[in-house]
Amino acid sequence: MKNDIKTIAFDADDTLWINETYFREAEKQFCSLLENELPAHLVSEELFATEMKNLPLYGYGVKGFVLSMIETAGRIAGTNASLGLVHKIITIGQELLQKPVELLEGVTETLEQLSGKYRLIVATKGDLLDQERKLQQSGVESYFHHIEIMSDKKNSDYQKLLQQLDCRPENFLMLGNSIKSDILPVLELGGFGAHIPYSITWAHEQHEHEPEHRNFVALKQINEILNYL
Numbered sequence: 139m140k141n142d143i144k145t146i147a148f149d150a151d152d153t154l155w156i157n158e159t160y161f162r163e164a165e166k167q168f169c170s171l172l173e174n175e176l177p178a179h180l181v182s183e184e185l186f187a188t189e190m191k192n193l194p195l196y197g198y199g200v201k202g203f204v205l206s207m208i209e210t211a212g213r214i215a216g217t218n219a220s221l222g223l224v225h226k227i228i229t230i231g232q233e234l235l236q237k238p239v240e241l242l243e244g245v246t247e248t249l250e251q252l253s254g255k256y257r258l259i260v261a262t263k264g265d266l267l268d269q270e271r272k273l274q275q276s277g278v279e280s281y282f283h284h285i286e287i288m289s290d291k292k293n294s295d296y297q298k299l300l301q302q303l304d305c306r307p308e309n310f311l312m313l314g315n316s317i318k319s320d321i322l323p324v325l326e327l328g329g330f331g332a333h334i335p336y337s338i339t340w341a342h343e344q345h346e347h348e349p350e351h352r353n354f355v356a357l358k359q360i361n362e363i364l365n366y367l
């Protein structure tokens with residue numbers, strides 16, 4: 139029963155604020171560094187393959203992305219690779235780590251409405267320091283009782299989180315832009331999932347179908363959660 143929901147967890151990237159847009163811009167810049175070696179779409183493919191290979195080693199976030207760009211550039215440019223190229227890639231990454239935090243529409247108002255009625259938390263992947271920075275700059279950090287920066291969002295990761303929060307799955311709602319990471323594992327555990335798509339989704343997070351589940355709700359904007367609850 140959705141009346142049992144007591145804790146609401148928010149994904150951060152592309153749920154509270156813009157993220158994937160910045161990664162795509164960075165990827166474009168990276169591809170243009172290698173335009174004399176390979177067409178952009180092939181550079182992108184190579185980069186994605188490298189990222190997937192490295193995910194178990196580096197986890198999610200900008201720093202792993204930078205290392206994967208450097209590795210990909212080395213492989214593509216071969217003997218044309220230079221330290222100058224590496225410097226340019228590092229700059230792309232450092233710029234990514236200093237992007238302004240731009241909240242998505244309705245976020246502040248929604249948190250304001252839910253605050254005091256529910257225990258609100260953030261559950262996000264990514265680099266620890268980078269996510270802490272974004273939260274600090276977001277202006278909405280004070281709405282949250284707890285911030286969890288997770289190495290992954292699998293079933294077992296949510297199980298650990300629920301234990302830490304001393305929260306039963308039936309009292310837990312997760313809200314996010316990735317069906318694969320934010321919704322399916324939570325539904326499997328017996329919790330609630332609210333999906334709000336972002337305009338672009340990283341290939342790794344793409345999932346074709348919305349689940350048919352009584353604890354699932356599809357929203358267009360974050361403030362629609364207020365009508366659901």
Ligand SMILES: [Mg+2]
Nearest residue numbers: 149151152315
């Ligand atoms: Mg997200």
